[in-house]
Amino acid sequence: MWSTFVSAVGFGVVLASIISVAAMGFTIQFGLTNVLNLSFGAVMTVAAFVAYLANSHGVGGWSDLAIGGVAGAALTLLLGRGIFKPYARRGAQLFEMMMVTLGLSLIIDYAVQAISHNNIYQYAVLPSRPFQLGAILITHTQLIIVFISIGVLVGLLALLRLTKVGKALRAMAADPDLARACGIRTGQIVVVTWLLSGFLCGLAGVVYIINTQSVGYTTGELFLPLVVAAAILGGAGSPLGAVLASLIMGIVTEVVSAFGSDSYSTVAGFGILVLVLLSRPGSVRGGQAGHTQLTL
Amino acid sequence: MTAWSYYIATLTVYFGVDVLAALSVNLQFGFAGVVNFGFIVFQSVGAYIAAVVVLGPSSGTFQQYVFGARLPFGVALLLATAAGAVLSLAVGLFSLRNIRSDYQAAILLIISLIATQVVQGYVPLFNGSNGITGVPRPFGSLPLSLQGYEWAYAGWVLLFCAVAYALVTWLSRSPWGRALRAMRDQEDAAAALGLNVTALRLQVFVIGGAIAGLSGGLLVEYIGAWSPDAWGYAETFVIFTSIFVGGVGNYRGAVLGVLLVPIVFLELPRFLPQVGYPGLMDSMEWIAIGAIWMLCLYVRPQGILPERRNRARRASGKAAIPAEPAEQMEPA
Amino acid sequence: MSLLAARGVVVAYGGVRAVDGVSLDLEPGESLGLIGPNGAGKSSFLGALGGQIRLAEGSIALEGHEVGRLPAFKRARRGITRTFQMTSEFARMTVFENLVTAGHGAEGAALARVVLRRRETRRAERDVADRAWAVLDRFEMTHAADFYGAELSGGQRRLVEIMRCLMREPKVLLLDEPMVGVAPHLVAKLTSDLRSIQDDGIALVIVEHALEVVQDLCGRVIVMALGRPIATGTFDEVVADPEVQAAYVG
Numbered sequence: 001m002w003s004t005f006v007s008a009v010g011f012g013v014v015l016a017s018i019i020s021v022a023a024m025g026f027t028i029q030f031g032l033t034n035v036l037n038l039s040f041g042a043v044m045t046v047a048a049f050v051a052y053l054a055n056s057h058g059v060g061g062w063s064d065l066a067i068g069g070v071a072g073a074a075l076t077l078l079l080g081r082g083i084f085k086p087y088a089r090r091g092a093q094l095f096e097m098m099m100v101t102l103g104l105s106l107i108i109d110y111a112v113q114a115i116s117h118n119n120i121y122q123y124a125v126l127p128s129r130p131f132q133l134g135a136i137l138i139t140h141t142q143l144i145i146v147f148i149s150i151g152v153l154v155g156l157l158a159l160l161r162l163t164k165v166g167k168a169l170r171a172m173a174a175d176p177d178l179a180r181a182c183g184i185r186t187g188q189i190v191v192v193t194w195l196l197s198g199f200l201c202g203l204a205g206v207v208y209i210i211n212t213q214s215v216g217y218t219t220g221e222l223f224l225p226l227v228v229a230a231a232i233l234g235g236a237g238s239p240l241g242a243v244l245a246s247l248i249m250g251i252v253t254e255v256v257s258a259f260g261s262d263s264y265s266t267v268a269g270f271g272i273l274v275l276v277l278l279s280r281p282g283s284v285r286g287g288q289a290g291h292t293q294l295t296l
Numbered sequence: 297m298t299a300w301s302y303y304i305a306t307l308t309v310y311f312g313v314d315v316l317a318a319l320s321v322n323l324q325f326g327f328a329g330v331v332n333f334g335f336i337v338f339q340s341v342g343a344y345i346a347a348v349v350v351l352g353p354s355s356g357t358f359q360q361y362v363f364g365a366r367l368p369f370g371v372a373l374l375l376a377t378a379a380g381a382v383l384s385l386a387v388g389l390f391s392l393r394n395i396r397s398d399y400q401a402a403i404l405l406i407i408s409l410i411a412t413q414v415v416q417g418y419v420p421l422f423n424g425s426n427g428i429t430g431v432p433r434p435f436g437s438l439p440l441s442l443q444g445y446e447w448a449y450a451g452w453v454l455l456f457c458a459v460a461y462a463l464v465t466w467l468s469r470s471p472w473g474r475a476l477r478a479m480r481d482q483e484d485a486a487a488a489l490g491l492n493v494t495a496l497r498l499q500v501f502v503i504g505g506a507i508a509g510l511s512g513g514l515l516v517e518y519i520g521a522w523s524p525d526a527w528g529y530a531e532t533f534v535i536f537t538s539i540f541v542g543g544v545g546n547y548r549g550a551v552l553g554v555l556l557v558p559i560v561f562l563e564l565p566r567f568l569p570q571v572g573y574p575g576l577m578d579s580m581e582w583i584a585i586g587a588i589w590m591l592c593l594y595v596r597p598q599g600i601l602p603e604r605r606n607r608a609r610r611a612s613g614k615a616a617i618p619a620e621p622a623e624q625m626e627p628a
Numbered sequence: 629m630s631l632l633a634a635r636g637v638v639v640a641y642g643g644v645r646a647v648d649g650v651s652l653d654l655e656p657g658e659s660l661g662l663i664g665p666n667g668a669g670k671s672s673f674l675g676a677l678g679g680q681i682r683l684a685e686g687s688i689a690l691e692g693h694e695v696g697r698l699p700a701f702k703r704a705r706r707g708i709t710r711t712f713q714m715t716s717e718f719a720r721m722t723v724f725e726n727l728v729t730a731g732h733g734a735e736g737a738a739l740a741r742v743v744l745r746r747r748e749t750r751r752a753e754r755d756v757a758d759r760a761w762a763v764l765d766r767f768e769m770t771h772a773a774d775f776y777g778a779e780l781s782g783g784q785r786r787l788v789e790i791m792r793c794l795m796r797e798p799k800v801l802l803l804d805e806p807m808v809g810v811a812p813h814l815v816a817k818l819t820s821d822l823r824s825i826q827d828d829g830i831a832l833v834i835v836e837h838a839l840e841v842v843q844d845l846c847g848r849v850i851v852m853a854l855g856r857p858i859a860t861g862t863f864d865e866v867v868a869d870p871e872v873q874a875a876y877v878g
Contacts, residue, residue, distance in 0.1 A: 467742070470742045470749065471728075471729075471732040471736045471737040471742060471749065471752070471753070472737045472738070472739050472742045474721070474725060474728065474729045474732070474737065475729060475732075475734075475737035477718065477720060477721055477725075477729075478718050478721065478726075478729045480720070481718035481719050481720050481721065482716045482717070482718055482719070484680060484700075484712065484716065485712065485716035485717075485718070485789075485792075486718075486729075487699070487700045487701040487704065488678060488680070488700055488701075488704050488709060488710050488712075488716075489701075489704055489709065489729070489730045489733060489792065489793075489796060490701050490704035490705040490733045490734040490796065491701055491733070491734050491737065492701050492734060493701070496737075499739050545720070603720060605722060605774065605776070606721075606722060606724075606725060607722075607774045608722065608724035608725075608757070608760075608773045608774055610761060
């Protein structure tokens with residue numbers, strides 16, 4: 001019983017690491033733009049495929065991560081400027097934007113399905129021999145993934161706290177009008193947001209398939225609710241919050257999976273997302289009481 | 297021509313069921329602003345309840361399910377409608393809040409995903425992933441030819457459509473319908489005029505849910521089977537696309553949208569030559585739906601037949617003012 | 629017993645007291661102005677009166693009955709109506725429909741009544757329509773009956789909001805910066821419209837920055853600064869108060 005629990009917690013930490021990279025990307029994007037971007041998972045899938053293609057042409061493991069990240073950044077910037085911004089200019093509010101992202105995710109997912117001939121491809125990049133770490137059985141690869149996520153957190157916090165760009169990002173996320181009045185070039189900052197969050201999205205996609213060792217068009221799908229839950233639970237715009245929330249999501253998912261079944265763990269993950277959406281501040285509808293605006 | 301006749305009859309049944317779905321969604325979203333992205337759950341519960349109530353008790357070996365009361369089909373439809381209403385009440389009480397509409401939509405969508413997982417995971421309920429089959433057809437013993445039966449059933453479904461259409465139109469034109477629209481447009485102002493928006497939201501959710509349950513019952517009694525995989529959130533998406541294409545806040549628009557999207561558009565590939573590998577056409581179809589959706593939202597989010605402007609009439613019966621406002625208004 | 633009595637109203641956001649102990653007494657047909665520099669808590673106090681904002685401390689009584697714990701829609705049913713800073717007309721309904729919706733209120737719109745008492749509902753529709761035409765005629769807005777809010781000017785939209793409140797036959801009308809977005813030449817018309825409403829016996833509480841309007845309409849004025857009332861009296865009295873002058877300038 002106890003050892004099952006401990007090993008489940010161990011798996012949970014690994015899952016949390018994977019979730020956290022995506023959640024950090026999502027929270028940066030959501031915190032600033034306020035778009036509930038349901039196409040985030042689809043972009044992860046595309047970046048994962050790009051990494052797979054690079055790999056099948058002989059590019060090594062670490063470079064795959066970078067390539068995936070760049071692919072994610074490029075695609076996200078393209079979508080942000082080419083799709084989201086025009087819709088916002090046409091007067092789309094929060095709900096319409098979410099629907100736009102839903103439509104986009106449909107197009108991207110099924111385009112990937114079409115191009116990939118609905119197949120699943122192997123992606124065995126790093127040799128994975130399990131070894132004992134205390135009471136936990138873990139592989140080399142999984143340990144690397146945990147370190148990647150820690151690295152991303154540290155890098156992101158450094159960026160936000162210490163650099164000028166980071167401070168501008170935080171200012172804009174807090175109050176876009178005030179930031180603009182202070183002379184911050186908001187258009188540029190939005191571009192930085194797309195690139196940064198897109199890079200993390202792509203990175204997360206590659207990390208995901210490193211762990212599952214396969215890639216298909218449904219790669220990002222069931223993962224997205226966990227990511228969104230972690231991002232919103234941790235507080236929009238807060239990378240540290242995203243990581244802590246990811247730990248909760250990851251551990252709960254794995255523990256429920258170990259003691260219940262996979263079905264129940266999916267339900268648990270979805271259930272947490274529903275509760276988070278119902279209860280987090282920023283959940284109150286706009287109208288006269290205050291207006292959550294899109295920043296694009 | 298028999299194959300054609302059979303095909304058109306089947307299509308008519310699906311058309312009717314989708315019209316009921318679109319009326320439900322349009323009432324909730326077009327008139328009340330409630331984004332029911334979990335619609336399919338309420339149609340499914342109606343289908344499942346109708347199925348397990350019409351079948352005999354579960355033997356447990358072939359398929360497992362609850363109830364199994366071998367009730368008549370009319371009662372099954374009634375229970376399906378009630379199931380939709382009851383589930384809507386439960387879900388509504390829990391998840392309809394004064395929160396941002398994108399969160400609200402996401403919550404209802406996730407709830408439908410949770411429901412799918414639960415049904416798949418807990419087999420004794422509705423036979424899990426395999427679903428329920430062998431639901432007998434209503435009045436199957438009547439001396440009708442196969443073709444005759446298909447058309448009779450199509451007529452039966454269209455009858456329900458007509459009744460539902462009359463019902464939602466009447467309700468939407470009533471003071472209650474106006475209160476819904478007020479809530480949709482400016483919730484705080486509606487409350488400041490005395491309207492209980494929480495109660496209104498719940499009421500419209502339950503009525504829409506009842507229609508959804510009815511649509512599920514009608515469909516399952518026709519096709520004889522129901523399973524979680526075939527009825528996912530994609531169905532909800534198609535219904536919403538129909539509304540956006542045909543007309544938000546306009547029931548004739550909803551019918552038009554159902555004609556254009558699930559019927560014409562999604563059936564079209566059947567008649568086109570096979571291109572590429574098997575399954576490619578299916579992917580392309582979904583890409584096309586997504587593209588239509590996005591195009592609609594950009595170009596004409598109110599749909600082909602938008603919400604009507606309701607002109608006022610004075611007690612004398614004549615319109616109070618000319619049809620087109622002739623004067624130039626003061627500068628805004 | 630006053631028509632509307634507020635005692636020691638406190639509104640807090642987090643740790644900050646946006647309204648810190650404001651009281652008032654209002655009689656039918658009276659018009660009270662709420663003025664003060666930005667951030668004084670005037671709109672928050674109005675929100676506390678209307679029920680849009682939660683009361684942290686204090687009491688609000690309408691005709692002697694405590695309403696401070698009631699949600700906004702229940703207070704509305706008892707006779708407190710309001711306008712909002714951003715005009716809040718129902719955008720996808722015509723002016724006439726706006727008025728009719730208000731005219732029916734919650735009772736006329738009740739689902740049970742609409743379904744079960746159809747003749748009564750039909751009669752109510754006719755009666756409310758007649759009242760709506762009467763209100764439109766009174767404020768010379770008959771030509772705008774079929775217009776949507778977007779087709780009207782700011783001042784006209786504000787008037788629609790006010791007419792809508794009147795359809796409720798309210799006892800109290802709260803107005804949150806009614807002259808915002810109203811073209812100057814319409815301000816005079818709106819002011820005289822509000823005066824005629826006062827003559828009907830409806831009590832007004834007006835938050836307003838345009839001091840000429842307050843001077844014109846309001847018999848009494850409360851000046852607020854940083855959540856607290858710093859002066860009450862007639863307009864001329866409070867304007868002469870050095871503390872008030874300091875609050876505005878300093």
